[in-house]
Amino acid sequence: NPIYDKKATTTAELKINRLNVVRGPCIGKTEIYMLCDKVQKDDIEIIFSLDDWEAKAEFAQTDVHRQIAIVFKSPPYQEQDISEEVDVSVCLRRISDRMYSDPVKFTYVPRNTDPYEVNRK
Amino acid sequence: NPIYDSKSPNASNLKISRMDKTCGTVMGGDEIFLLCDKVQKDDIDIRFYEEEEEGGWEAFGDFSPTDVHKQYAIVFKTPPYHKTEIERPVTVFLQLKRKKGGDCSEPKQFTYIPQILDKEEVQRKRMK
Numbered sequence: 001n002p003i004y005d006k007k008a009t010t011t012a013e014l015k016i017n018r019l020n021v022v023r024g025p026c027i028g029k030t031e032i033y034m035l036c037d038k039v040q041k042d043d044i045e046i047i048f049s050l051d052d053w054e055a056k057a058e059f060a061q062t063d064v065h066r067q068i069a070i071v072f073k074s075p076p077y078q079e080q081d082i083s084e085e086v087d088v089s090v091c092l093r094r095i096s097d098r099m100y101s102d103p104v105k106f107t108y109v110p111r112n113t114d115p116y117e118v119n120r121k
Numbered sequence: 122n123p124i125y126d127s128k129s130p131n132a133s134n135l136k137i138s139r140m141d142k143t144c145g146t147v148m149g150g151d152e153i154f155l156l157c158d159k160v161q162k163d164d165i166d167i168r169f170y171e172e173e174e175e176g177g178w179e180a181f182g183d184f185s186p187t188d189v190h191k192q193y194a195i196v197f198k199t200p201p202y203h204k205t206e207i208e209r210p211v212t213v214f215l216q217l218k219r220k221k222g223g224d225c226s227e228p229k230q231f232t233y234i235p236q237i238l239d240k241e242e243v244q245r246k247r248m249k
Contacts, residue, residue, distance in 0.1 A: 017190060020141050020154045033141045033154040035190045065138060065156040066193040 009040045009067065014092040014101035023107040026086070028076035032057075036092060036101075038067045043095050046072055048106065050088040053078045057090075077108040085109050134158055135217040135226035144210070144232040149201030153182070154194065157217060157226070162189035167197055168218045169231065178203045182215070202233045210234050 015037040024030030034046070041064035046057035055075035063071045077086060089103035136158040145151030155167070167182030180200035188196045202211060214228035 018196065020152070020196075031141070033156075035154070035194050035196075038191075066158075066191075068191040069154075069156050069194045071139065071141075071156075 009038045010043070010094075010096065012038060014039065014044075014094060014099060016090070016092055016101050016104050019090070019104060019106070022105065023085075023109055024074050025111045026077040026080055026082050026108040027111055028074045030074040032072055032074060034070045034072065036068060036070065039064065039070070039092065039094075041067070044070070045093050045095060046070065047091050047093050047100075048075050048088050049091070049103075050078075050086065053088075074106065080111070082108065082110050135160065135219065135224065137215075137217060137226050137229050140229065143230060144234055145199050147202045147205050147207055147211070147233040147235055149199045151199045152196065153199060154196055156194050159192050160189065160195070160217065161219075162186040162192065164220050165189070165195070166218045166220055167195065167215055168225070169200055169213055169215045171213050176203070178213075199231070205236070207233065207235050 017035040017037070019035075020033040021030055024032075041061040044064070046059070048055050048057060055078070057072040057075055059070055059072035065071070077088070086108045088106055088108060090106045091103045092101040093099070137155060138158070139156040141154040142151060145153075163186050167184070168179055169182065170179040171177065180203070182195075182197035182200060184195055184197035190196070202213070210232050212230050212232045215231050216228040217226040218224070
């Protein structure tokens with residue numbers, strides 16, 4: 001059996017601790033702050049997925065703060081004319097060994113269905 | 122000139138890098154994610170304040186040591202402004218401040234927004 005160094009960021013388990021925003025429009029571009037366990041800024045991606053669909057969140061290496069937080073933008077959902085909310089999974093994925101974190105939930109909401117929030121009033 | 126040991130935990134190297142929000146309601150209670158340089162979870166305050174000439178107000182962000190993430194991020198709730206009835210947005214400052222020693226980071230601005238009052242609704246009720 002191989003022995004892993006649990007503290008090394010190249011092999012350590014990936015973990016998402018917290019997101020500041022957990023819903024946003026299906027067009028994407030929602031700015032999200034993620035707090036996570038240690039990651040390498042040049043060896044990490046954030047994957048949004050549902051069934052066969054997956055998309056990468058957008059961020060630069062400078063958006064990775066001290067290995068423990070990432071500020072990124074949600075990718076657009078695969079479909080733009082959804083009529084109901086869609087729950088998808090968000091995971092960290094290490095590029096080098098394709099290891100995933102456990103997923104957390106993000107909800108895409110339809111755009112412009114109720115721009116003036118008439119239904120809420 | 123004094124020489125500081127920048128690696129010492131007591132050296133004044135507090136810094137706010139980024140916040141997910143820079144405005145919120147005058148009532149307080151808005152949750153903010155703040156990314157910062159290294160802090161000790163039980164020796165740090167988030168101080169909101171106004172300069173002396175504007176009244177010398179101060180108040181502290183609400184969080185527990187468990188809201189300090191790996192020494193480099195803090196999730197906290199804003200304190201209410203000292204006056205909840207404001208007509209226009211009010212901009213104050215916030216900074217990281219060590220409890221022991223009292224050294225501070227450079228300040229960032231934060232803007233308190235008046236409560237959204239549905240004035241028409243209020244007037245309608247008054248007329249009844």
